[in-house]
Amino acid sequence: MNKVTPTPSRLSKPFTPSTSKRRLALAVSAALAAGTVHAQQLEEVIVTATKRAESVMDVPLSVQALSGDFLRKINTDDIKDLANFTPGVSGNSKDSFLDTIAVRGITTNDFGNGGDPSLGVYKNGFYQGRNGAAVTSVFDLERSEILRGPQGFLFGRNSIAGAMNIISRRPTQGESDSYVDVRVGERGIFRIEGGTNFDVSDSITVRIAGLHSQEDGYSTNEITGEDFIQHEKSALRFTGSYDAGGALTANLFVEWEDRDQSGTIYRATGDGPAFATLESIYGDIPLPSDPRNVRIDGPRNGLFDGGEVFQVGFELNYDLGWATLTSLTGYKEHDYGYTEDFDATTITIFNYEQFQEGEYFEQELRLTSDNEGMFNWYAGVSYYQEDIETEFLGQQDEDLYCNVYWGDNCQGVFDFYNTYYDGAYAYVLYDYWGTYDWTPSGNDGLIDDWNRTIGDYSGWAAYVDLQFQLTEQLDASFGVRYNDDEKTMSQEVLTDRNQSLLGQVVQTGFTTPEGPVSDTQSWDEFTWRGVVNWRPMDDTLFYASVTTGYKQGGFNSFSVDPGGPFSGVEAVQGVHRPSSFDSETVISYEVGYKATHLDGRSQVAASLYMYEYEDLQATCGVPGTPVVIVCNTGQVDGTGFEGTWNFAINSILSFGLGMSWFDSEATGIQDFCGGGDVLLGDANACEGSPIPYIPEWTAFGTLDAVMPLGSGELFGNLSASWEDDSPTDWEPFNPITVAAGQRSIGSFTEVQGLGGYRSDTGWALALYVENLLDDEYFDQGVGITLPGSPYVQFGFGPSRPRTVGMRFTWNL
Numbered sequence: 001m002n003k004v005t006p007t008p009s010r011l012s013k014p015f016t017p018s019t020s021k022r023r024l025a026l027a028v029s030a031a032l033a034a035g036t037v038h039a040q041q042l043e044e045v046i047v048t049a050t051k052r053a054e055s056v057m058d059v060p061l062s063v064q065a066l067s068g069d070f071l072r073k074i075n076t077d078d079i080k081d082l083a084n085f086t087p088g089v090s091g092n093s094k095d096s097f098l099d100t101i102a103v104r105g106i107t108t109n110d111f112g113n114g115g116d117p118s119l120g121v122y123k124n125g126f127y128q129g130r131n132g133a134a135v136t137s138v139f140d141l142e143r144s145e146i147l148r149g150p151q152g153f154l155f156g157r158n159s160i161a162g163a164m165n166i167i168s169r170r171p172t173q174g175e176s177d178s179y180v181d182v183r184v185g186e187r188g189i190f191r192i193e194g195g196t197n198f199d200v201s202d203s204i205t206v207r208i209a210g211l212h213s214q215e216d217g218y219s220t221n222e223i224t225g226e227d228f229i230q231h232e233k234s235a236l237r238f239t240g241s242y243d244a245g246g247a248l249t250a251n252l253f254v255e256w257e258d259r260d261q262s263g264t265i266y267r268a269t270g271d272g273p274a275f276a277t278l279e280s281i282y283g284d285i286p287l288p289s290d291p292r293n294v295r296i297d298g299p300r301n302g303l304f305d306g307g308e309v310f311q312v313g314f315e316l317n318y319d320l321g322w323a324t325l326t327s328l329t330g331y332k333e334h335d336y337g338y339t340e341d342f343d344a345t346t347i348t349i350f351n352y353e354q355f356q357e358g359e360y361f362e363q364e365l366r367l368t369s370d371n372e373g374m375f376n377w378y379a380g381v382s383y384y385q386e387d388i389e390t391e392f393l394g395q396q397d398e399d400l401y402c403n404v405y406w407g408d409n410c411q412g413v414f415d416f417y418n419t420y421y422d423g424a425y426a427y428v429l430y431d432y433w434g435t436y437d438w439t440p441s442g443n444d445g446l447i448d449d450w451n452r453t454i455g456d457y458s459g460w461a462a463y464v465d466l467q468f469q470l471t472e473q474l475d476a477s478f479g480v481r482y483n484d485d486e487k488t489m490s491q492e493v494l495t496d497r498n499q500s501l502l503g504q505v506v507q508t509g510f511t512t513p514e515g516p517v518s519d520t521q522s523w524d525e526f527t528w529r530g531v532v533n534w535r536p537m538d539d540t541l542f543y544a545s546v547t548t549g550y551k552q553g554g555f556n557s558f559s560v561d562p563g564g565p566f567s568g569v570e571a572v573q574g575v576h577r578p579s580s581f582d583s584e585t586v587i588s589y590e591v592g593y594k595a596t597h598l599d600g601r602s603q604v605a606a607s608l609y610m611y612e613y614e615d616l617q618a619t620c621g622v623p624g625t626p627v628v629i630v631c632n633t634g635q636v637d638g639t640g641f642e643g644t645w646n647f648a649i650n651s652i653l654s655f656g657l658g659m660s661w662f663d664s665e666a667t668g669i670q671d672f673c674g675g676g677d678v679l680l681g682d683a684n685a686c687e688g689s690p691i692p693y694i695p696e697w698t699a700f701g702t703l704d705a706v707m708p709l710g711s712g713e714l715f716g717n718l719s720a721s722w723e724d725d726s727p728t729d730w731e732p733f734n735p736i737t738v739a740a741g742q743r744s745i746g747s748f749t750e751v752q753g754l755g756g757y758r759s760d761t762g763w764a765l766a767l768y769v770e771n772l773l774d775d776e777y778f779d780q781g782v783g784i785t786l787p788g789s790p791y792v793q794f795g796f797g798p799s800r801p802r803t804v805g806m807r808f809t810w811n812l
Contacts, residue, residue: 041600042648047145048167057594060533060543062088062148062607062642064658068141068169072181072193073754074719075770076138077213079121079164084721084750085700086146087642087660089162091693093779094229094797095264096135096305096338100780103148103162104609105638105664105694109618110630112557113356113390113455114489114578118617120151120159123166124253125328126313127157127384129360132336133309136257137235140195140209142167148642149588149609150549152481152527153465156328156364156382160549160586170251171197171207171241178812185768185805188216195237196812203244211235219265219798220293223346228294228303229798231261247320253313263303264796266344267294267778272793278347281403285345291776292798296341299351299395307336321370328364333357344794348397348446350506358388379464386457391494392557394449394507398500401447404790449506450494453557453578454516459485465529473535480528485552490518491560491571491578503567507558509625510569510576517560519577525550525585539596549586551617556581556629559622566625581630586613606643613638616666634668636691652707659699664691669730686730693745693780695724709757715766716755723748728782748777748799756807764809774802 045056045065056065064086076082080101083089091100091107098117099108108117113130121128121135128134138144144166147154151163169177178196183189195209212234217227235257242250268275270287279285288295311332318325335357343349366380465479493504493512504511529547536542560571561579569576592607615632622629640662648654666689700721707714725747751773756766779797 042596042603042646042654044600045143047143057539057596057603057605058541059594060531060541060545060592062590062592062609064146064148064644065143066146067143071138071141071144073717074752075183075768078135078137079144079166080135081138082144082146082164085658085702085719086148087644087658087698087700088148088640088662089146090695090698090723091780093264094800095261096259096307096336097131097264098134099131100693102694104611104640105636105662105691106161106613106616107693110554111619111628112392112555112630113388113453114487114555114557115581115617115630116551116554118159118161118551120155120157120163121166122155122157122163123255123311124168124251124313124315125155125165125364126253126311126330126332127155127360127362129332129334129358129386130388132307132338132356133332133334133358133360136309137211137213137233137259138166139193139211139235140169140237142169148607149590149611150527150529150547150586152483152547152549153463153479153529156362156380156461157384158461158481158483158527158550160551160584168237168239168253169195169207169209170239171205173199173202173205173241173243176812177207180810182808183768183805186803187218188214189803189805190214203242205241205243207237207239207241209237209239217262218292218801219267220290221298222288222293222295223297226302228262228265229800231259233257233259233261247318249317251313251315253311253315255309255311257307257309259308260304260306263305263338263340265294265303265798266296266340266342266794266796267291267798268344269781269793269795274789274792277404278345278790278792282347285347292801294344295346296344297346297348297351298341299339299353301339301353303339303341305338307334309334319370323370324368326364326366326368328362328366330360330362332360343790344792344796347400347790348395349400349790351393351395353393353395354390356388356390358386360387361385374469376467376469377465379462381460381462383460384458386455388455388457389452390455390557391450391452392507396447396449396506398445398447398502400790401502401505447500447502447506448498449504449508450497451504451508451558452492452494452516453555454490455555456488457486459483459552474533476530476532478528478530480526482524482526483550483552484522484524486520486522487552487554488518488520489555489578490516491555491557492516493571505567507627509566509622509627510560510564510571512571514572517571517573517576517578519555519580521553521555521580523552523583525552525583541594542592543594544591545589547588547590549588551584553581553583553617554630555579558627559629563622566627579629581617582615582632584613584615584617584632586611601648603646604644606641608641610639611637633666636664636666638662638664638691652705654704656702657700659697661697662694663696664694665689666691666730689730690727692727692729695726695747697724698722711761712757712759714756715758715764716753718751718753720749720751722750745781745795746777749773749775750799751775754807762811764807764811766807766809768805768807770803770805771800772802775799 046053047056047065080092083092088104091102093100101119103119106118147163151159180194183191191213193211197207199205214232217230219228238254240252313330316327337355339353342352362384364382368378369376461483463481467477469475493508495511527548527550531545534542555578559579560576588611590607590609594605596603613636616636617630618633619628620631642660644658646656667687669686702719705716726745752770754766754768758764777799778795781795
């Protein structure tokens, strides 16, 4: 198969649906990381990451392109699975939260809904939003494009750490392009997806695609016998395209998904002073007999992670001759519910629930020049409006306050908490009774600390990117963007839902007796980017870039300003408001290399970067309370390397390799030190720490084989992804807690294989094995807790056991 010939101009023509069909038809849907090879050359992957259709090897960005065929081949479930095969991206987890995904070490640190994700997730260019709405299933995709580093010039919504753009398969006039893919396996696995095209007229074509997936759980609660980490979900997508061969083309996207699975699963390790404290009070607390099992009580409503998402997107392109006008109009709504047993024990130390509903509207207008000469450009304006309402529950056992916070037999105050929390709990109890003798109240002896937040967020942006062809080998671009964001948020504590006499002492610590308190704030920022590209040969690219990024500030969901004694603040409008945090900014420097060698048989891409974040948003504790909020750090410096190599060994074998290295140093982080100033007597004890939960090294590899046999071919794929261990908190650690428990989350290796037969008539049958080595690990965890704290060390998200299944595919 011949290699695709790039366009003559270094600055390719603007991307439009008509051009994309002609050009994308030339490229096989192959992953940058791994693709099936039938000849001596690797197929050229065409992407639209820069709003122009061009080879991924010509794009001066750190972008990883993964085809829909590759994502199906490795049994991808949702968008977070893309992290396993993208250098510089880590933190895949088995829930609908985005906060574990890190791009070059930067995560989304906000457990409420007053902030914004650091990773922008987009589908066909439309912004997907936050937890409960952004993490959707992967099915019937053309490809995905994962961009690392600040992205302020390619999408309507700004993204400070990176972007995932998921591109679904679009209908093609005159082609069936139909398929069905069925997967069955152990633990009741059944997954079916498929899609087909229909020509409505000579100019209108539609595509309908759907998915249904279900699986029984593999993590058993040894107390109740219930299985967790199961799911059942269904999705449907309708895509309509209009192309009459004239200046106007249009695409309509309508998608719905319903998801039902369990919330995050936490498993206690049994290590550390907190676990010893609980056993000294409650006696022996047995650990689960299996590393993947748990022993928990769970919330009243059970553990669930469910949501329904509906979205509509309309893309309009009009060829003006000198430029293409693109309009993107999107609307999305979602309902979401989530619960978890955070404490990982049979004692109700902290159960968490969240229920939210939201609506999102966006509009982007973009002009992309259509020149073959020395100068090209694109410019755009965008607007968004989001309305979101969320109810949060923090639940705790009243008896725990008696036994832990009061001490033995409910007499006196536990010495450490009286000192560390400045007598806050003693104040609460004495205020109610005037004595430390009490009896737990009704509601099963549980404290239900409910609060509600309502957010009204909007913003607009304008951007322009100018591109200059300086010589035949040298070109450069410069862009600037202006962002303006405004947020109004209200908080209300729902005291009528709490029957405990202790009041709101779990996660809010204040009341709103006169109704919600609210505030409005705005942020604005200019960001810019400069890129220089040098192509000494047709198949070689060197680039260097400097990019600045910005993420607006926001409001905390569990605290007010001004504060006061925990559970002693009555917040009223005009005096109090939701506490807030400021925007964060970054400047990022990157140099990169991309080249194709050996007549198209080898593709290499590598990048080296460093950045400096100012006022990075991260979670911290409120002194004297158990409340966790978002604060701004001082400065975080990061350095890293990312690289991929794809090679076609011969007409039968090909492989892909990828790796990343990352190092960071944080200063001005006293608020994030995990109590270092109290325990170590040094307010600067954690200065210079690396970012927690980020592995220093990651790597992946794939091996593909295709061999003709009869009227078809044998095919196989072996893939593996690996993450190094990572610290669980800011360093250095207190010597007592270091000796008592783990300091890091262990490394893991995930290996899977697929092999089968594909007929020339279109059907294929294969056997697959996931987690071939049956590696036991956790997605993440907490290894260090303060002495006397009831929150034990745990790991969450136990790994899926080795799983065997069959796949049947039929392509027309």
